[in-house]
Amino acid sequence: MPPSSQFFLLLSLLSPLPLALATSVHRCEAANGRITFTTLSCAAGESVSLQDVRAFTPGSTMALLPPAEPRETSGMKIQRKEPTVVGQAQDKCGNLITARQRREAILHQRVIAGMTQQDVESALGKPDRISIRNSATSYRYDTLRGRSANVEFDEKGCTKEKAKSRTAKSPH
Incomplete structure (x- = not known):
């Protein structure tokens, strides 16, 4: 076998197939509202819906939140304040030293x-x-x-x- 064909064979064996990373899960909802996810079948009397589940490949990302809107902060002046101590531990010497x-x-x-x-x-x-x-x-x-x-x-x-x-x- 030529070296380039060996390389492609090795590459195809090591790279996961997108279909192999996806699976279906049953979403079972009981009459009382209890929801169960399973790869097996649902119990009698539960409504069934299929959920498509995909595992993410390493390096792939999916944003959970929409991107933040950029805001102008140059005109805003932030004044830092020292924290106010509400309660302080009292040592037996009357806090003469810090x-x-x-x-x-x-x-x-x-x-x-x-x-x-x-x-x-x-x-x-x-x-x-x-x-x-x-x-x-x-x-x-x-x-x-x-x-x-x-x-x-x-x-x-x-x-x-x-x-x-x-x-x-x-x-x-």
Whole structure:
């Protein structure tokens, strides 16, 4: 067989026939209005109508909606407005800092007023010492080279101010 005839034979075997992609489906409507689609026959007492169903070939498209009408928008001025916050989550520290400020402080390992105990532990890790007096809690972090940091929390578990850092006195 010459190469061109082999090519055409292969092409004809691989390309689907339009008739092979189409089928008929029975649309069965019962007396109560219930509609059933089936390739089998309908039940007794149901009205039958044939529906022609075609499978789409890859790459073919069919518009579901009519095309949109082009409109002039150059003369229209759209003013953007900031969204209005109707409800806002209230944290136990009274929303002294925003979520962005909290996230940046944790990432940079800083402590700022309005952070919770969990925020401080996320930023600095577990404290070396915890002391509780009356209703106030204090976290102490000992670092290398004799430095330490002390973070104080109020009765709600919120930081009062920036962490205080101290240098231990040298024995010399």
